[in-house]
Amino acid sequence: MPASKSIKLNTGAEMPTLGLGTWRSQPGAVEHAVEYALKNGYRNIDTATAYGNESEVGQGIKKSGVPREEIFLTTKLNNPDMGRPKEALEYSLKQLDTPYLDLWLMHWPAPMTKEGGADKSIDWLDTWHEMEKLYKAHPEKIKAIGVSNFSVEYLKRLLSNSEVVPAVNQIELHPSCPQQEVIDLCVSKGIAVTGYSPLGSEGAPLLKNPTVVKIAEKYGVKPGTILISLQANRPNVNVLPKSVTNERILANATIIDLEPADVVELNQIAKTEPFRACHPSWAGWGNLGFTESV
Numbered sequence: 401m402p403a404s405k406s407i408k409l410n411t412g413a414e415m416p417t418l419g420l421g422t423w424r425s426q427p428g429a430v431e432h433a434v435e436y437a438l439k440n441g442y443r444n445i446d447t448a449t450a451y452g453n454e455s456e457v458g459q460g461i462k463k464s465g466v467p468r469e470e471i472f473l474t475t476k477l478n479n480p481d482m483g484r485p486k487e488a489l490e491y492s493l494k495q496l497d498t499p500y501l502d503l504w505l506m507h508w509p510a511p512m513t514k515e516g517g518a519d520k521s522i523d524w525l526d527t528w529h530e531m532e533k534l535y536k537a538h539p540e541k542i543k544a545i546g547v548s549n550f551s552v553e554y555l556k557r558l559l560s561n562s563e564v565v566p567a568v569n570q571i572e573l574h575p576s577c578p579q580q581e582v583i584d585l586c587v588s589k590g591i592a593v594t595g596y597s598p599l600g601s602e603g604a605p606l607l608k609n610p611t612v613v614k615i616a617e618k619y620g621v622k623p624g625t626i627l628i629s630l631q632a633n634r635p636n637v638n639v640l641p642k643s644v645t646n647e648r649i650l651a652n653a654t655i656i657d658l659e660p661a662d663v664v665e666l667n668q669i670a671k672t673e674p675f676r677a678c679h680p681s682w683a684g685w686g687n688l689g690f691t692e693s694v
Contacts, residue, residue, distance in 0.1 A: 419444030434460025
């Protein structure tokens, strides 16, 4: 389907299809990236407590001069804070210097200790229930809640034991990691999908993949535009390219409509070149329901 400018969440809110990701952005560069992106048309900014840059994101928003109500702002509950979501929420609001979040995500279904190990004393589902309570009690602070890095297995458990259906599931998405089963389940349940690492992460070979290069030449655009547009052409999916350089921030904002045959061809890449940039095998949590062959 053609690329959209926004997707509608199950809350009724509109979330811009294109957003600026800030994962792994170097300290000192995020503030400028957010300011520049907003001044050049972006209206969707994504961060997380774990990234350590919420304060810089907040400063960039202020410096941009774009009214807060025009911006869709997302942050995430950190894994070591899953036993204290209320305090974590207040911390994020303070760091971002904002009265509310448009979207608050559980970063991973993986409670951790402050030392970095798995915290088996906390059930992530209990944390989700606490997020539900905060969402219902404080609509002035949280406009929507959702999850991130949830596989089919984890989504099914959440949906069977919760009152609030997540507004969004944010997952890694690119031709080498299509996660179609996750997308299909989300679409069937009214959950929007946000794709991060659409270029396959730093150092990934997708920008030089012959199929990607060929299709980019067909449309007269750069390979990155094809990779970002692939996600934007999916129904109910938006996308978070990341950059801190002016030129690439502008380039990443170009989204084109892809022909169905191009989408089919791009989706074949995973069969021969599977790759995951953020594999969840850390901290003793195994693969969190993801298969090794993505």
